[in-house]
Amino acid sequence: MKVSALDLKRQIAPIRQELDAAIKEVIDHTSFILGQAVVRFEQSVVRYSGAKYAIGVSNGTDAIALALIALGIESGDGVICPTFTYFATAGAVASIGARPVFADIELDTYNISLTSVEEILSKKNKFKIKAIIPVHLYGQCADMDGILKLARKYKLKVVEDTAQAFGAEFRGRKAGTLGDCGAVSFYPGKNLGAFGDAGLILTNNRVVADRLRILRNQGNKNKYYHLVLGRNNRLDAIQAAVLEVKLKYLDEWNRKRQEVAQYYNKKLAGLAINTPFVPSYTTHIYHQYTLRAAGSNKRFLEYLQEKGIDSRVFYPMPLHLQKCFKYLGYGVGCFPEAGSAAKQIFTLPIYPEMTLEEKDYIIDQVLIRVRH
Numbered sequence: 001m002k003v004s005a006l007d008l009k010r011q012i013a014p015i016r017q018e019l020d021a022a023i024k025e026v027i028d029h030t031s032f033i034l035g036q037a038v039v040r041f042e043q044s045v046v047r048y049s050g051a052k053y054a055i056g057v058s059n060g061t062d063a064i065a066l067a068l069i070a071l072g073i074e075s076g077d078g079v080i081c082p083t084f085t086y087f088a089t090a091g092a093v094a095s096i097g098a099r100p101v102f103a104d105i106e107l108d109t110y111n112i113s114l115t116s117v118e119e120i121l122s123k124k125n126k127f128k129i130k131a132i133i134p135v136h137l138y139g140q141c142a143d144m145d146g147i148l149k150l151a152r153k154y155k156l157k158v159v160e161d162t163a164q165a166f167g168a169e170f171r172g173r174k175a176g177t178l179g180d181c182g183a184v185s186f187y188p189g190k191n192l193g194a195f196g197d198a199g200l201i202l203t204n205n206r207v208v209a210d211r212l213r214i215l216r217n218q219g220n221k222n223k224y225y226h227l228v229l230g231r232n233n234r235l236d237a238i239q240a241a242v243l244e245v246k247l248k249y250l251d252e253w254n255r256k257r258q259e260v261a262q263y264y265n266k267k268l269a270g271l272a273i274n275t276p277f278v279p280s281y282t283t284h285i286y287h288q289y290t291l292r293a294a295g296s297n298k299r300f301l302e303y304l305q306e307k308g309i310d311s312r313v314f315y316p317m318p319l320h321l322q323k324c325f326k327y328l329g330y331g332v333g334c335f336p337e338a339g340s341a342a343k344q345i346f347t348l349p350i351y352p353e354m355t356l357e358e359k360d361y362i363i364d365q366v367l368i369r370v371r372h
């Protein structure tokens with residue numbers, strides 16, 4: 001049997017007519033950049049998330065970069081982020097000339113470690129640390145209480161990387177609405193995915209929201225009068241129309257992901273393998289379902305792939321060891337938890353439309369491997 005990591009065809013088929021109609025409407029109006037469709041989607045996200053403002057942008061990476069600029073982060077400033085995340089978190093920091101300052105992760109949640117952050121902040125740094133980017137990895141929130149407390153103490157701006165957790169909740173509030181800004185990605189493979197690149201920034205601060213609207217559109221306040229050095233980071237109308245249709249189904253899809261995860265958890269309980277740990281302060285929307293084995297994940301990965309199961313490792317190399325960040329001067333052994341997670345974790349396919357047959361097949365193969 002073959003089980004892919006994700007099957008978007010199954011997601012699209014039942015809502016195809018609705019999607020086609022929404023795309024057609026944009027074409028009929030020929031308003032392809034910003035315009036009504038984007039405004040409508042932004043308003044829907046405001047209602048959905050409870051954030052005061054939502055600003056659609058070109059993708060999740062630009063969402064992080066623009067949020068940092070709007071919050072006053074400048075070239076040379078230090079920005080703390082976990083080393084165990086997708087490249088774009090730190091890539092966005094470096095793209096505006098700021099300096100990624102890496103922190104280690106927690107053993108059980110894989111999210112940023114407050115102990116590690118506090119250690120960085122309490123020592124003397126050669127550059128001024130101005131912001132922190134907690135990443136809500138795999139679909140569950142980092143410890144925002146602790147992060148906001150440290151942010152107040154050290155006067156840091158907080159940008160939540162909500163690329164993998166749009167719809168998750170921290171103590172009843174939507175991920176991305178607790179910090180100064182939340183950056184969301186609608187990359188097609190995310191829980192809410194566009195038909196191309198798209199992203200969005202959440203904020204409760206009107207001044208920051210106004211700045212972001214100008215920054216994403218070439219620094220324009222009125223056309224051809226440029227207040228600041230902006231960028232072309234607009235959300236296009238067709239993507240907004242697609243997302244508007246799909247947003248209605250997001251909670252249902254996330255619920256179904258949770259059901260798949262609960263099924264896996266139940267069947268894999270009590271084995272020499274760690275299922276995801278979810279602290280009581282957060283919900284988990286399972287962008288990824290990650291297991292941890294005692295030995296190396298390489299053998300698990302090869303075995304599952306051989307059985308037709310599209311298991312992956314997110315992520316095989318922490319950012320502090322990536323060649324592109326060599327200039328930051330980190331080395332092997334700098335962040336031990338991230339280092340060992342990268343060697344031991346692997347995913348099982350998870351998406352809302354999985355069949356019982358597929359889930360059972362995956363479980364059976366894992367059980368055979370673990371009991372060997």
Ligand SMILES: *Cc1c(COP(=O)(O)O)cnc(C)c1O
Pocket residue numbers: 059060061062085086088089135161163164185186187197198199
């Ligand atoms: C996907 C992702 C991003 C980047 O989003 P894009 O829309 O692809 O630019 C940033 N951070 C994390 C953690 C992600 O998973």
